[in-house]
Amino acid sequence: MSGALLQVEGLTAGYGAAPVLHDVDLTVRPGEIVAVLGANGAGKTTLLRTLSGLVRSTHGRVVLDGDDLAGTKVEHLVRRGIAHVPEGRGVVTELTVDENLRLGGLWRRDRADAKVALDEVYDLFPPLAQRRTFAGHQLSGGERQMLALGRALVGRPRLLLLDEPSLGLAPKVTRHIMTLLRDLRERTGLAVLLVEQNVRSALSIADEGVVLSLGRVVVRNKASVLRDDADLRHAYLGF
Amino acid sequence: MSEFVYLTFDGLSRGLVYAAFALALVLIWRAARIVNFAQGAMAVSAVYVAYSVTNATGSYWLGFGAALLAGLALGVIVERVVMRFVDHSSPLNGVVVALGLVLIFQGVLGIVYGNEFLPFETPFSRDAFVVGGVAMLSRYDLFVFGTVGAVVIALTLLFTRTAVGLRMRAAAFAPDVSRLLGVSVGGMLTLGWALAAAVGSLAGILVVPTELGVHPTAMDVVFVSAFAAAVVGGLDSPIGAVVGGLIVGVLLSYVSGYIDVTVAPMAVLALLVVVLLGRPGGLFSSSKARVA
Numbered sequence: 320m321s322g323a324l325l326q327v328e329g330l331t332a333g334y335g336a337a338p339v340l341h342d343v344d345l346t347v348r349p350g351e352i353v354a355v356l357g358a359n360g361a362g363k364t365t366l367l368r369t370l371s372g373l374v375r376s377t378h379g380r381v382v383l384d385g386d387d388l389a390g391t392k393v394e395h396l397v398r399r400g401i402a403h404v405p406e407g408r409g410v411v412t413e414l415t416v417d418e419n420l421r422l423g424g425l426w427r428r429d430r431a432d433a434k435v436a437l438d439e440v441y442d443l444f445p446p447l448a449q450r451r452t453f454a455g456h457q458l459s460g461g462e463r464q465m466l467a468l469g470r471a472l473v474g475r476p477r478l479l480l481l482d483e484p485s486l487g488l489a490p491k492v493t494r495h496i497m498t499l500l501r502d503l504r505e506r507t508g509l510a511v512l513l514v515e516q517n518v519r520s521a522l523s524i525a526d527e528g529v530v531l532s533l534g535r536v537v538v539r540n541k542a543s544v545l546r547d548d549a550d551l552r553h554a555y556l557g558f
Numbered sequence: 559m560s561e562f563v564y565l566t567f568d569g570l571s572r573g574l575v576y577a578a579f580a581l582a583l584v585l586i587w588r589a590a591r592i593v594n595f596a597q598g599a600m601a602v603s604a605v606y607v608a609y610s611v612t613n614a615t616g617s618y619w620l621g622f623g624a625a626l627l628a629g630l631a632l633g634v635i636v637e638r639v640v641m642r643f644v645d646h647s648s649p650l651n652g653v654v655v656a657l658g659l660v661l662i663f664q665g666v667l668g669i670v671y672g673n674e675f676l677p678f679e680t681p682f683s684r685d686a687f688v689v690g691g692v693a694m695l696s697r698y699d700l701f702v703f704g705t706v707g708a709v710v711i712a713l714t715l716l717f718t719r720t721a722v723g724l725r726m727r728a729a730a731f732a733p734d735v736s737r738l739l740g741v742s743v744g745g746m747l748t749l750g751w752a753l754a755a756a757v758g759s760l761a762g763i764l765v766v767p768t769e770l771g772v773h774p775t776a777m778d779v780v781f782v783s784a785f786a787a788a789v790v791g792g793l794d795s796p797i798g799a800v801v802g803g804l805i806v807g808v809l810l811s812y813v814s815g816y817i818d819v820t821v822a823p824m825a826v827l828a829l830l831v832v833v834l835l836g837r838p839g840g841l842f843s844s845s846k847a848r849v850a
Binding site for chain 1: 743
Protein backbone atom coordinates (compact mmCIF):
# COMPACT_ATOMS: atom_id res chain seq x y z
CA MET A 320 0.00 0.00 0.00
CA SER A 321 2.26 2.76 -1.20
CA GLY A 322 1.44 6.43 -0.82
CA ALA A 323 -0.64 5.99 2.32
CA LEU A 324 -0.51 8.89 4.79
CA LEU A 325 -2.09 6.90 7.59
CA GLN A 326 -2.05 3.15 7.69
CA VAL A 327 -3.88 1.33 10.47
CA GLU A 328 -3.35 -2.42 10.75
CA GLY A 329 -5.09 -4.83 13.09
CA LEU A 330 -5.79 -2.16 15.68
CA THR A 331 -7.34 -3.46 18.90
CA ALA A 332 -7.98 -1.09 21.77
CA GLY A 333 -10.40 -0.25 24.54
CA TYR A 334 -10.88 0.81 28.10
CA GLY A 335 -9.88 -1.67 30.78
CA ALA A 336 -10.16 -5.33 29.97
CA ALA A 337 -12.86 -5.27 27.30
CA PRO A 338 -11.68 -4.10 23.89
CA VAL A 339 -13.90 -1.66 22.04
CA LEU A 340 -12.06 -1.94 18.73
CA HIS A 341 -11.23 -5.29 17.18
CA ASP A 342 -8.64 -5.73 14.48
CA VAL A 343 -9.38 -2.51 12.61
CA ASP A 344 -7.67 -1.88 9.25
CA LEU A 345 -7.81 1.51 7.63
CA THR A 346 -5.93 3.60 5.08
CA VAL A 347 -6.00 7.32 4.46
CA ARG A 348 -4.06 8.71 1.50
CA PRO A 349 -2.90 12.31 1.23
CA GLY A 350 -5.78 14.58 0.29
CA GLU A 351 -8.35 11.89 0.88
CA ILE A 352 -11.48 12.20 3.00
CA VAL A 353 -12.41 8.95 4.69
CA ALA A 354 -15.68 8.78 6.57
CA VAL A 355 -15.99 6.44 9.55
CA LEU A 356 -19.62 5.53 9.95
CA GLY A 357 -21.60 3.42 12.34
CA ALA A 358 -24.20 3.41 15.06
CA ASN A 359 -23.72 4.78 18.56
CA GLY A 360 -21.22 2.65 20.43
CA ALA A 361 -19.67 1.22 17.28
CA GLY A 362 -16.27 2.47 18.40
CA LYS A 363 -15.88 5.49 16.13
CA THR A 364 -14.76 7.91 18.82
CA THR A 365 -12.53 5.27 20.42
CA LEU A 366 -10.88 4.77 17.03
CA LEU A 367 -9.93 8.45 16.82
CA ARG A 368 -8.84 8.55 20.46
CA THR A 369 -6.64 5.51 19.87
CA LEU A 370 -5.10 7.03 16.77
CA SER A 371 -4.12 10.14 18.74
CA GLY A 372 -2.89 8.11 21.70
CA LEU A 373 -5.51 9.16 24.26
CA VAL A 374 -6.50 5.49 24.37
CA ARG A 375 -3.68 2.96 24.26
CA SER A 376 -3.93 0.13 21.78
CA THR A 377 -3.32 -3.46 22.85
CA HIS A 378 -2.59 -4.83 19.38
CA GLY A 379 -1.94 -3.53 15.92
CA ARG A 380 0.00 -0.72 14.32
CA VAL A 381 -0.65 2.88 13.43
CA VAL A 382 1.77 4.05 10.76
CA LEU A 383 2.04 7.67 9.67
CA ASP A 384 4.09 8.29 6.55
CA GLY A 385 5.96 5.04 7.09
CA ASP A 386 6.73 5.68 10.77
CA ASP A 387 5.17 3.53 13.45
CA LEU A 388 3.51 5.85 15.97
CA ALA A 389 3.79 3.36 18.83
CA GLY A 390 5.10 5.13 21.91
CA THR A 391 4.66 8.61 20.47
CA LYS A 392 3.32 10.90 23.16
CA VAL A 393 -0.08 12.48 22.59
CA GLU A 394 1.42 15.95 22.80
CA HIS A 395 3.97 15.14 20.08
CA LEU A 396 1.46 13.97 17.49
CA VAL A 397 0.55 17.49 16.52
CA ARG A 398 4.17 17.99 15.44
CA ARG A 399 3.80 15.00 13.15
CA GLY A 400 0.93 16.73 11.36
CA ILE A 401 -2.03 15.08 13.04
CA ALA A 402 -4.76 17.33 14.42
CA HIS A 403 -7.55 15.74 16.43
CA VAL A 404 -10.73 17.74 16.94
CA PRO A 405 -12.47 15.79 19.68
CA GLU A 406 -16.15 15.11 20.11
CA GLY A 407 -18.00 17.86 21.92
CA ARG A 408 -15.76 20.29 20.05
CA GLY A 409 -12.94 20.59 22.58
CA VAL A 410 -13.06 24.35 22.81
CA VAL A 411 -11.44 25.50 26.04
CA THR A 412 -14.50 27.41 27.18
CA GLU A 413 -12.65 29.48 29.79
CA LEU A 414 -10.30 30.92 27.18
CA THR A 415 -11.17 33.51 24.58
CA VAL A 416 -11.54 32.79 20.88
CA ASP A 417 -8.15 34.35 20.21
CA GLU A 418 -6.48 32.39 23.01
CA ASN A 419 -7.97 29.14 21.75
CA LEU A 420 -6.67 29.82 18.27
CA ARG A 421 -3.22 30.86 19.49
CA LEU A 422 -3.08 27.67 21.52
CA GLY A 423 -3.38 25.77 18.25
CA GLY A 424 -0.13 27.27 17.00
CA LEU A 425 1.95 27.46 20.18
CA TRP A 426 3.88 24.28 19.44
CA ARG A 427 5.08 25.62 16.10
CA ARG A 428 8.66 26.79 15.67
CA ASP A 429 7.71 28.92 12.69
CA ARG A 430 6.12 31.75 14.68
CA ALA A 431 5.61 33.90 11.59
CA ASP A 432 3.64 31.24 9.77
CA ALA A 433 1.62 30.45 12.89
CA LYS A 434 0.51 34.09 12.82
CA VAL A 435 -0.32 33.88 9.11
CA ALA A 436 -2.28 30.67 9.70
CA LEU A 437 -4.20 32.33 12.50
CA ASP A 438 -5.17 35.23 10.25
CA GLU A 439 -6.25 32.76 7.57
CA VAL A 440 -8.57 31.08 10.06
CA TYR A 441 -10.15 34.44 10.85
CA ASP A 442 -10.65 34.98 7.11
CA LEU A 443 -12.14 31.53 6.79
CA PHE A 444 -14.57 32.03 9.68
CA PRO A 445 -15.71 35.67 9.81
CA PRO A 446 -17.94 35.06 12.88
CA LEU A 447 -14.81 34.18 14.86
CA ALA A 448 -13.06 37.36 13.74
CA GLN A 449 -15.96 39.34 15.20
CA ARG A 450 -15.71 37.53 18.53
CA ARG A 451 -11.98 37.42 19.20
CA THR A 452 -12.27 38.45 22.83
CA PHE A 453 -15.37 36.37 23.62
CA ALA A 454 -14.87 33.46 26.00
CA GLY A 455 -15.51 30.02 24.53
CA HIS A 456 -18.63 29.51 26.61
CA GLN A 457 -20.21 32.61 25.06
CA LEU A 458 -20.20 31.07 21.57
CA SER A 459 -23.00 29.21 19.81
CA GLY A 460 -22.58 25.54 18.93
CA GLY A 461 -21.73 26.36 15.34
CA GLU A 462 -19.18 28.97 16.35
CA ARG A 463 -17.56 26.50 18.74
CA GLN A 464 -17.24 23.97 15.95
CA MET A 465 -15.67 26.63 13.75
CA LEU A 466 -13.29 27.50 16.57
CA ALA A 467 -12.26 23.89 17.21
CA LEU A 468 -11.75 23.31 13.50
CA GLY A 469 -9.97 26.62 13.03
CA ARG A 470 -7.69 25.92 15.97
CA ALA A 471 -6.67 22.62 14.37
CA LEU A 472 -5.97 24.41 11.08
CA VAL A 473 -3.61 26.90 12.74
CA GLY A 474 -1.26 23.94 13.11
CA ARG A 475 -1.42 23.32 9.32
CA PRO A 476 -2.06 19.61 9.76
CA ARG A 477 -1.67 16.98 7.06
CA LEU A 478 -4.28 14.76 8.65
CA LEU A 479 -7.37 15.95 10.46
CA LEU A 480 -9.17 13.57 12.82
CA LEU A 481 -12.61 15.06 13.07
CA ASP A 482 -15.11 13.66 15.57
CA GLU A 483 -18.79 14.37 14.92
CA PRO A 484 -18.46 17.90 13.57
CA SER A 485 -22.19 18.06 12.85
CA LEU A 486 -23.30 17.04 16.34
CA GLY A 487 -26.02 19.38 17.54
CA LEU A 488 -25.60 21.79 14.64
CA ALA A 489 -28.22 23.18 12.31
CA PRO A 490 -28.20 21.56 8.83
CA LYS A 491 -27.08 24.83 7.29
CA VAL A 492 -24.04 25.05 9.57
CA THR A 493 -23.23 21.39 8.93
CA ARG A 494 -23.35 22.00 5.17
CA HIS A 495 -21.06 24.99 5.58
CA ILE A 496 -18.50 22.92 7.47
CA MET A 497 -18.64 20.03 5.01
CA THR A 498 -18.17 22.38 2.07
CA LEU A 499 -15.27 23.96 3.85
CA LEU A 500 -13.59 20.61 4.43
CA ARG A 501 -13.90 19.81 0.74
CA ASP A 502 -12.42 23.19 -0.19
CA LEU A 503 -9.56 22.74 2.24
CA ARG A 504 -8.78 19.37 0.76
CA GLU A 505 -8.74 20.86 -2.75
CA ARG A 506 -6.55 23.79 -1.72
CA THR A 507 -4.13 22.25 0.75
CA GLY A 508 -4.20 18.52 0.20
CA LEU A 509 -5.49 18.02 3.73
CA ALA A 510 -6.51 14.46 4.49
CA VAL A 511 -9.48 13.96 6.78
CA LEU A 512 -10.64 11.01 8.83
CA LEU A 513 -14.20 12.03 9.52
CA VAL A 514 -16.30 10.33 12.17
CA GLU A 515 -19.96 11.09 11.64
CA GLN A 516 -23.39 10.06 12.74
CA ASN A 517 -24.77 12.16 9.94
CA VAL A 518 -24.15 9.59 7.21
CA ARG A 519 -25.61 11.59 4.36
CA SER A 520 -23.48 14.65 4.85
CA ALA A 521 -20.37 12.59 5.56
CA LEU A 522 -20.76 10.53 2.38
CA SER A 523 -21.50 13.68 0.39
CA ILE A 524 -17.90 14.80 0.77
CA ALA A 525 -16.02 11.57 1.50
CA ASP A 526 -13.99 9.61 -1.04
CA GLU A 527 -14.22 6.44 0.95
CA GLY A 528 -16.36 5.13 3.75
CA VAL A 529 -15.58 2.67 6.49
CA VAL A 530 -18.48 1.20 8.43
CA LEU A 531 -17.82 0.10 11.99
CA SER A 532 -20.14 -2.22 13.83
CA LEU A 533 -19.43 -3.31 17.39
CA GLY A 534 -15.82 -2.27 16.97
CA ARG A 535 -15.13 -4.16 13.75
CA VAL A 536 -14.83 -2.90 10.21
CA VAL A 537 -17.74 -4.51 8.41
CA VAL A 538 -17.63 -2.57 5.16
CA ARG A 539 -14.95 -0.56 3.40
CA ASN A 540 -15.78 0.94 0.04
CA LYS A 541 -15.96 4.03 -2.11
CA ALA A 542 -18.36 6.62 -0.74
CA SER A 543 -20.29 6.69 -3.99
CA VAL A 544 -20.92 2.95 -3.72
CA LEU A 545 -22.02 3.22 -0.10
CA ARG A 546 -24.40 6.05 -0.96
CA ASP A 547 -26.17 3.85 -3.50
CA ASP A 548 -26.19 0.58 -1.58
CA ALA A 549 -29.65 0.46 -0.06
CA ASP A 550 -29.16 -2.88 1.74
CA LEU A 551 -26.01 -1.67 3.41
CA ARG A 552 -27.63 1.57 4.47
CA HIS A 553 -30.54 -0.30 6.01
CA ALA A 554 -28.32 -2.82 7.75
CA TYR A 555 -25.76 -0.55 9.32
CA LEU A 556 -26.54 3.07 8.78
CA GLY A 557 -30.23 3.27 9.50
CA PHE A 558 -31.59 5.17 6.52
CA MET B 559 -8.69 57.79 64.78
CA SER B 560 -4.95 57.24 64.91
CA GLU B 561 -5.53 53.72 66.17
CA PHE B 562 -7.91 53.07 63.30
CA VAL B 563 -5.35 54.25 60.76
CA TYR B 564 -2.61 52.18 62.34
CA LEU B 565 -4.78 49.05 62.53
CA THR B 566 -5.85 49.49 58.91
CA PHE B 567 -2.31 49.75 57.61
CA ASP B 568 -1.12 46.93 59.82
CA GLY B 569 -4.03 44.80 58.61
CA LEU B 570 -3.30 45.58 54.97
CA SER B 571 0.33 44.64 55.43
CA ARG B 572 -0.56 41.32 57.06
CA GLY B 573 -3.33 40.89 54.53
CA LEU B 574 -0.86 41.09 51.67
CA VAL B 575 1.07 38.20 53.17
CA TYR B 576 -2.16 36.21 53.44
CA ALA B 577 -2.91 37.26 49.89
CA ALA B 578 0.41 35.87 48.65
CA PHE B 579 -0.14 32.65 50.55
CA ALA B 580 -3.73 32.38 49.33
CA LEU B 581 -2.49 33.05 45.81
CA ALA B 582 -0.20 30.05 46.14
CA LEU B 583 -3.18 27.91 47.20
CA VAL B 584 -5.21 29.21 44.26
CA LEU B 585 -2.40 28.50 41.79
CA ILE B 586 -2.27 24.85 42.80
CA TRP B 587 -6.03 24.55 42.99
CA ARG B 588 -6.35 25.90 39.44
CA ALA B 589 -3.61 23.66 38.12
CA ALA B 590 -4.32 20.44 39.96
CA ARG B 591 -7.66 20.74 41.80
CA ILE B 592 -5.88 20.05 45.07
CA VAL B 593 -6.03 22.24 48.17
CA ASN B 594 -2.40 22.01 49.16
CA PHE B 595 -2.59 21.62 52.91
CA ALA B 596 1.16 20.99 52.90
CA GLN B 597 1.86 24.51 51.73
CA GLY B 598 2.52 25.89 55.21
CA ALA B 599 5.03 23.16 55.95
CA MET B 600 6.66 23.61 52.54
CA ALA B 601 6.93 27.35 53.11
CA VAL B 602 8.44 26.85 56.56
CA SER B 603 10.99 24.47 55.08
CA ALA B 604 11.99 27.20 52.64
CA VAL B 605 12.23 29.70 55.53
CA TYR B 606 14.57 27.31 57.36
CA VAL B 607 16.73 27.25 54.24
CA ALA B 608 16.76 31.05 54.33
CA TYR B 609 17.61 30.94 58.04
CA SER B 610 20.58 28.65 57.40
CA VAL B 611 21.85 30.64 54.43
CA THR B 612 21.46 33.97 56.23
CA ASN B 613 23.26 32.66 59.30
CA ALA B 614 26.05 31.21 57.20
CA THR B 615 26.57 34.24 54.98
CA GLY B 616 25.31 37.08 57.14
CA SER B 617 23.19 38.28 54.23
CA TYR B 618 19.42 38.51 54.53
CA TRP B 619 19.11 38.82 50.78
CA LEU B 620 21.02 35.64 50.01
CA GLY B 621 18.69 33.88 52.45
CA PHE B 622 15.69 35.54 50.78
CA GLY B 623 16.78 34.31 47.36
CA ALA B 624 17.56 30.87 48.72
CA ALA B 625 14.06 30.61 50.19
CA LEU B 626 12.48 31.34 46.81
CA LEU B 627 14.71 28.82 45.05
CA ALA B 628 14.03 26.26 47.78
CA GLY B 629 10.32 26.91 47.29
CA LEU B 630 10.58 26.28 43.55
CA ALA B 631 12.53 23.09 44.14
CA LEU B 632 10.15 21.84 46.83
CA GLY B 633 7.19 22.45 44.53
CA VAL B 634 8.82 20.40 41.77
CA ILE B 635 9.76 17.60 44.16
CA VAL B 636 6.38 17.39 45.87
CA GLU B 637 4.58 17.28 42.52
CA ARG B 638 6.94 14.90 40.75
CA VAL B 639 7.62 12.52 43.61
CA VAL B 640 4.34 12.51 45.50
CA MET B 641 1.32 14.30 44.08
CA ARG B 642 1.67 12.92 40.56
CA PHE B 643 0.94 9.47 41.95
CA VAL B 644 -2.10 10.40 43.99
CA ASP B 645 -5.32 8.91 42.70
CA HIS B 646 -7.62 11.82 41.88
CA SER B 647 -10.87 9.86 41.87
CA SER B 648 -11.71 11.43 45.24
CA PRO B 649 -10.69 14.99 46.14
CA LEU B 650 -9.96 13.77 49.67
CA ASN B 651 -6.99 11.66 48.52
CA GLY B 652 -4.87 14.69 47.73
CA VAL B 653 -5.84 16.32 51.02
CA VAL B 654 -4.87 13.26 53.05
CA VAL B 655 -1.53 12.94 51.26
CA ALA B 656 -0.86 16.65 51.77
CA LEU B 657 -1.59 16.33 55.49
CA GLY B 658 0.82 13.40 55.60
CA LEU B 659 3.45 15.60 54.00
CA VAL B 660 2.89 18.19 56.73
CA LEU B 661 3.77 15.58 59.37
CA ILE B 662 6.88 14.53 57.46
CA PHE B 663 8.12 18.08 56.84
CA GLN B 664 7.48 19.24 60.39
CA GLY B 665 9.00 16.08 61.86
CA VAL B 666 12.18 16.36 59.80
CA LEU B 667 12.52 20.09 60.51
CA GLY B 668 12.11 19.39 64.22
CA ILE B 669 14.83 16.74 64.10
CA VAL B 670 17.24 18.94 62.15
CA TYR B 671 16.64 22.34 63.73
CA GLY B 672 14.91 21.54 67.01
CA ASN B 673 11.39 22.42 68.07
CA GLU B 674 12.04 25.88 69.45
CA PHE B 675 11.56 29.30 67.92
CA LEU B 676 14.73 30.52 66.21
CA PRO B 677 15.12 34.28 65.83
CA PHE B 678 14.94 35.68 62.31
CA GLU B 679 15.41 39.41 61.75
CA THR B 680 13.62 41.59 59.24
CA PRO B 681 15.86 43.46 56.78
CA PHE B 682 14.13 46.77 57.48
CA SER B 683 12.84 48.48 60.57
CA ARG B 684 9.35 47.56 61.69
CA ASP B 685 8.88 50.91 63.45
CA ALA B 686 6.03 52.75 61.84
CA PHE B 687 6.56 56.20 60.36
CA VAL B 688 4.61 58.74 62.37
CA VAL B 689 2.86 61.36 60.25
CA GLY B 690 1.12 64.17 62.17
CA GLY B 691 1.04 62.09 65.33
CA VAL B 692 -0.54 59.11 63.55
CA ALA B 693 1.46 55.88 63.21
CA MET B 694 1.32 54.70 59.60
CA LEU B 695 3.47 52.14 57.86
CA SER B 696 6.91 50.81 58.68
CA ARG B 697 9.74 50.40 56.19
CA TYR B 698 9.17 46.68 56.41
CA ASP B 699 5.47 47.12 55.58
CA LEU B 700 6.49 49.05 52.47
CA PHE B 701 8.86 46.21 51.56
CA VAL B 702 5.98 43.71 51.95
CA PHE B 703 3.68 45.91 49.84
CA GLY B 704 6.26 46.22 47.11
CA THR B 705 7.24 42.56 47.03
CA VAL B 706 3.73 41.12 47.03
CA GLY B 707 2.60 43.78 44.55
CA ALA B 708 5.44 42.85 42.21
CA VAL B 709 4.57 39.15 42.47
CA VAL B 710 0.90 39.79 41.74
CA ILE B 711 1.79 41.90 38.70
CA ALA B 712 4.34 39.36 37.48
CA LEU B 713 1.89 36.47 37.81
CA THR B 714 -0.84 38.45 36.07
CA LEU B 715 1.49 39.20 33.16
CA LEU B 716 2.66 35.59 33.08
CA PHE B 717 -0.85 34.20 32.80
CA THR B 718 -2.35 36.80 30.47
CA ARG B 719 0.54 37.81 28.24
CA THR B 720 2.85 34.86 27.76
CA ALA B 721 2.69 31.61 25.83
CA VAL B 722 3.65 29.65 28.94
CA GLY B 723 0.81 31.25 30.86
CA LEU B 724 -1.65 30.36 28.10
CA ARG B 725 -0.38 26.78 28.12
CA MET B 726 -0.72 26.59 31.91
CA ARG B 727 -4.29 27.84 31.84
CA ALA B 728 -5.27 25.54 28.98
CA ALA B 729 -3.65 22.53 30.65
CA ALA B 730 -5.56 23.23 33.85
CA PHE B 731 -8.93 23.75 32.20
CA ALA B 732 -8.79 21.05 29.51
CA PRO B 733 -5.92 18.60 29.89
CA ASP B 734 -6.84 16.22 27.06
CA VAL B 735 -7.52 18.95 24.54
CA SER B 736 -4.28 20.66 25.52
CA ARG B 737 -2.28 17.50 24.95
CA LEU B 738 -3.82 17.16 21.51
CA LEU B 739 -2.58 20.69 20.82
CA GLY B 740 0.96 19.80 21.83
CA VAL B 741 0.94 21.14 25.38
CA SER B 742 2.98 19.11 27.86
CA VAL B 743 0.30 18.96 30.54
CA GLY B 744 2.55 17.20 33.04
CA GLY B 745 5.21 19.85 32.61
CA MET B 746 2.70 22.65 33.12
CA LEU B 747 1.48 20.95 36.29
CA THR B 748 5.01 20.77 37.66
CA LEU B 749 5.58 24.40 36.75
CA GLY B 750 2.34 25.36 38.51
CA TRP B 751 3.44 23.60 41.70
CA ALA B 752 6.88 25.18 41.52
CA LEU B 753 5.48 28.69 41.07
CA ALA B 754 2.91 28.20 43.80
CA ALA B 755 5.45 26.84 46.26
CA ALA B 756 7.79 29.75 45.51
CA VAL B 757 5.00 32.26 46.14
CA GLY B 758 4.09 30.39 49.34
CA SER B 759 7.72 30.53 50.43
CA LEU B 760 7.78 34.24 49.75
CA ALA B 761 4.79 34.66 52.04
CA GLY B 762 6.59 32.56 54.63
CA ILE B 763 9.77 34.57 54.60
CA LEU B 764 7.78 37.80 54.76
CA VAL B 765 5.63 36.78 57.72
CA VAL B 766 7.84 34.58 59.89
CA PRO B 767 10.25 37.37 60.99
CA THR B 768 7.26 39.47 62.11
CA GLU B 769 6.14 36.78 64.54
CA LEU B 770 7.88 34.64 67.11
CA GLY B 771 10.53 33.34 64.70
CA VAL B 772 11.21 30.19 62.74
CA HIS B 773 9.52 27.06 64.02
CA PRO B 774 8.29 23.91 62.25
CA THR B 775 4.69 24.97 62.88
CA ALA B 776 5.26 28.70 62.31
CA MET B 777 2.98 28.81 59.25
CA ASP B 778 0.06 26.82 60.68
CA VAL B 779 -1.94 29.84 61.83
CA VAL B 780 -1.04 31.75 58.67
CA PHE B 781 -2.27 28.80 56.65
CA VAL B 782 -5.67 28.94 58.33
CA SER B 783 -6.03 32.67 57.65
CA ALA B 784 -4.78 32.32 54.07
CA PHE B 785 -7.02 29.35 53.40
CA ALA B 786 -9.96 31.38 54.64
CA ALA B 787 -8.81 34.22 52.37
CA ALA B 788 -8.63 31.92 49.35
CA VAL B 789 -12.08 30.48 50.03
CA VAL B 790 -13.59 33.91 50.68
CA GLY B 791 -12.18 35.13 47.38
CA GLY B 792 -13.13 31.99 45.50
CA LEU B 793 -10.55 29.22 45.16
CA ASP B 794 -10.46 29.66 41.39
CA SER B 795 -9.75 33.36 41.38
CA PRO B 796 -6.29 34.95 41.77
CA ILE B 797 -7.91 38.37 42.21
CA GLY B 798 -10.17 36.80 44.81
CA ALA B 799 -7.13 35.51 46.69
CA VAL B 800 -5.63 38.99 46.87
CA VAL B 801 -8.88 40.69 47.89
CA GLY B 802 -9.69 37.86 50.30
CA GLY B 803 -6.24 38.17 51.84
CA LEU B 804 -6.67 41.90 52.38
CA ILE B 805 -10.15 41.43 53.86
CA VAL B 806 -8.94 38.76 56.27
CA GLY B 807 -5.86 40.79 57.22
CA VAL B 808 -7.82 43.96 57.99
CA LEU B 809 -10.56 42.02 59.78
CA LEU B 810 -8.00 40.26 61.99
CA SER B 811 -6.31 43.56 62.71
CA TYR B 812 -9.55 45.32 63.74
CA VAL B 813 -10.77 42.42 65.86
CA SER B 814 -7.39 42.06 67.59
CA GLY B 815 -7.10 45.80 68.11
CA TYR B 816 -10.61 46.69 69.19
CA ILE B 817 -11.80 43.49 70.84
CA ASP B 818 -9.14 40.94 71.71
CA VAL B 819 -6.45 38.90 70.00
CA THR B 820 -7.99 35.67 71.21
CA VAL B 821 -11.24 36.41 69.38
CA ALA B 822 -9.50 36.87 66.03
CA PRO B 823 -9.66 33.23 64.83
CA MET B 824 -13.39 33.21 65.47
CA ALA B 825 -13.79 36.36 63.43
CA VAL B 826 -12.18 34.59 60.46
CA LEU B 827 -14.55 31.66 60.85
CA ALA B 828 -17.51 34.04 61.10
CA LEU B 829 -16.37 35.74 57.90
CA LEU B 830 -16.12 32.36 56.17
CA VAL B 831 -19.64 31.42 57.25
CA VAL B 832 -21.15 34.73 56.13
CA VAL B 833 -19.43 34.71 52.73
CA LEU B 834 -20.13 31.06 52.02
CA LEU B 835 -23.81 31.47 52.95
CA GLY B 836 -24.12 34.38 50.53
CA ARG B 837 -21.81 33.19 47.76
CA PRO B 838 -20.88 29.52 48.13
CA GLY B 839 -18.27 29.77 45.40
CA GLY B 840 -16.54 32.74 47.02
CA LEU B 841 -16.73 36.45 46.22
CA PHE B 842 -14.97 36.23 42.87
CA SER B 843 -16.18 32.87 41.64
CA SER B 844 -17.26 32.80 38.03
CA SER B 845 -20.92 32.04 37.49
CA LYS B 846 -20.01 28.64 36.08
CA ALA B 847 -17.87 27.09 38.77
CA ARG B 848 -16.02 23.92 37.88
CA VAL B 849 -16.19 21.13 40.41
CA ALA B 850 -13.24 18.99 41.36
